[in-house]
Amino acid sequence: MGADHLMAGNSQRRGRSAGAGKKTATAGTGGKNRRSLAGRGATPPASARPHHPAYKKAQADAARRDNRARVQRRNEEQPELLLGRNPVLEALRAAIPATALYVVTGDTTRGGTDERIAESVQLAADRGLPLLEVGKAEFDRMSAGALHQGIGLMVPPYEYAHPDDLLDIARDSGRPPLLVALDGVTDPRNLGAIIRSAAAFDAHGVVVPERRAVGMTGSAWRTSAGAAARLRVARATNLARSLGSYQDAGLQTIGLAADGDMSIHDYDGFGDPIALVVGAEGAGLSRLVRERCDVVLSIPITKSTESLNVSVAAGIALFAAASARR
Numbered sequence: 001m002g003a004d005h006l007m008a009g010n011s012q013r014r015g016r017s018a019g020a021g022k023k024t025a026t027a028g029t030g031g032k033n034r035r036s037l038a039g040r041g042a043t044p045p046a047s048a049r050p051h052h053p054a055y056k057k058a059q060a061d062a063a064r065r066d067n068r069a070r071v072q073r074r075n076e077e078q079p080e081l082l083l084g085r086n087p088v089l090e091a092l093r094a095a096i097p098a099t100a101l102y103v104v105t106g107d108t109t110r111g112g113t114d115e116r117i118a119e120s121v122q123l124a125a126d127r128g129l130p131l132l133e134v135g136k137a138e139f140d141r142m143s144a145g146a147l148h149q150g151i152g153l154m155v156p157p158y159e160y161a162h163p164d165d166l167l168d169i170a171r172d173s174g175r176p177p178l179l180v181a182l183d184g185v186t187d188p189r190n191l192g193a194i195i196r197s198a199a200a201f202d203a204h205g206v207v208v209p210e211r212r213a214v215g216m217t218g219s220a221w222r223t224s225a226g227a228a229a230r231l232r233v234a235r236a237t238n239l240a241r242s243l244g245s246y247q248d249a250g251l252q253t254i255g256l257a258a259d260g261d262m263s264i265h266d267y268d269g270f271g272d273p274i275a276l277v278v279g280a281e282g283a284g285l286s287r288l289v290r291e292r293c294d295v296v297l298s299i300p301i302t303k304s305t306e307s308l309n310v311s312v313a314a315g316i317a318l319f320a321a322a323s324a325r326r
Contacts, residue, residue, distance in 0.1 A: 080155045082218035083148040085116040091153055091218065092123040094226035100130045104139050104150035117151055124153075158216035160235040163242040166205035167249055169232060170273075173204060177251055177273040178321055181207040183239060183289045184280035185310060188214045192223025193311035194278070199227035201318040202325070203276075206231065209239045213280075243292040246275045253277055253293045255285050256313050260298030264317065267297055270324035278314045282307075 046054035079099065082091055091098070101124040103117060124131055139148060170177035180198050185191055191206075191214050198206050208215060215235065221228050236242040243253050252269055255277045277293055279285035290296065299308060299316055308316075 079157065080218045081143060082153040082155050082222070083143055083146055083151070085114060085120070085149045085151055087218075087222055088151050088153045089116045089120050089123075090225075091155070091222045092120055092127075094222065094224070095127075095229060096218075096221040096226065097156055097229070098124075098127075098129055098153050099156050100132055100154045102132050102134055102139065102142070102152040102154065104136050104148075105133045114150075120151060120153075153218075155218045155221065158221075158233065160216070161205065161232040163207050163234045163236045164245065166207065166232060166234055167246070170204040175202065175204075176271065176325065177246075177249075177275075178203045178318075178325075179205055179207060179246065179251070179275040180314060180318070181236075181239060181243060181253075181275055181277045181289075182209070182213065182310075183277060183285050184209065184213050184283065185278070186212070186214050187281055188217045188220035189223045190214075190281065190309070190311045191216070192220040192225075192228070194314045195220070195224040195231055195233065196227040197311065197315040197318050199224075199231040201315075201322040203231065203318060203321075205234060207234045207236050207239065207242060207275075210235050210237050240288040240292045243275060243277065243289065247292070247294070249273075251275045252295070254317070255279070255290055255293035255296040256299065256317055257284050257290070257296050258298055258307060260296040262295070262297060264297045264299050264320060267295065267320075268324075269295075270321040274321065276314065276317050276321070278310055278317075281310050 046052045047058040049055050081102070082088055088101070092101075101120060103121065121131060134142070136150075139150075139152070143152060166179050167177060170179070178201075180194060180203055182191065182194065185194070185208070191208065195206055214220065216228060216233055247253055251273045253275045254267070254269075256264075257279065277285065277289060279289070285293070285296070297317070299313055301308060
């Protein structure tokens with residue numbers, strides 16, 4: 001065979017080398033890139049990727065929530081002006097703490113001074129509260145334009161107990177501890193109603209979280225119908241951690257939820273030391289708080305009813321506890 005007829009695989013073309021026809025992974029090829037991507041896991045959600053618009057929106061939403069929480073805490077640390085003839089009279093009748101009663105000068109109705117204002121003035125005088133008369137324009141400014149009906153009661157910031165203080169109160173009572181913990185309840189009327197039920201059924205105190213939950217506002221005081229003056233309310237920096245402390249102290253933590261582990265009718269531990277945990281309006285128990293519950297109970301209701309108001313549910317469970325302890 002002549003020199004012009006070379007064997008296959010021995011090509012002498014410039015740039016050609018032995019084995020060049022083999023398909024192997026080399027630097028810069030897809031084979032290496034596929035290996036380098038191995039083990040990175042699923043792609044994170046858009047809200048977790050810093051350069052994605054959804055991430056910026058999530059950060060902005062979180063900042064707004066934190067700002068609302070800071071504003072709420074700051075407002076709760078300031079005296080509150082409770083406004084309106086009925087609210088002020090109810091608050092004075094309930095003997096909630098107050099520092100002064102404001103009445104607009106010459107505020108009258110047809111036929112003379114409104115009876116509710118007259119009774120409020122008398123109740124304030126009986127307690128030795130300062131009676132301060134102000135002009136309508138000045139009071140409009142003080143109430144930021146809210147409807148005041150010519151009268152307002154200045155309520156001081158509430159002095160919260162520590163969650164552990166409630167255990168001391170329970171020990172001193174000689175009865176098994178019965179505490180109520182609220183997970184993210186934001187309506188002050190619900191807080192006040194729960195405090196009222198807790199006092200009616202011999203609970204030793206109520207615990208509220210410091211963040212993303214309502215505190216003892218004038219509206220909560222008024223709804224409690226004076227019960228907040230007899231029952232201590234504690235504020236927890238971390239509610240789940242406080243529940244853990246209660247468990248360490250020998251309390252059973254009992255949550256309430258529509259999808260509970262068992263019916264409230266089937267639970268037989270209400271006579272033991274317990275901390276009853278109720279969740280926020282609509283949202284229910286948060287994940288971390290629910291994980292801290294030894295058992296989660298449901299309250300059977302008709303299928304046509306979606307859910308119970310949080311204060312109603314708490315009242316039912318408190319009645320069950322009181323009945324077991326009798």
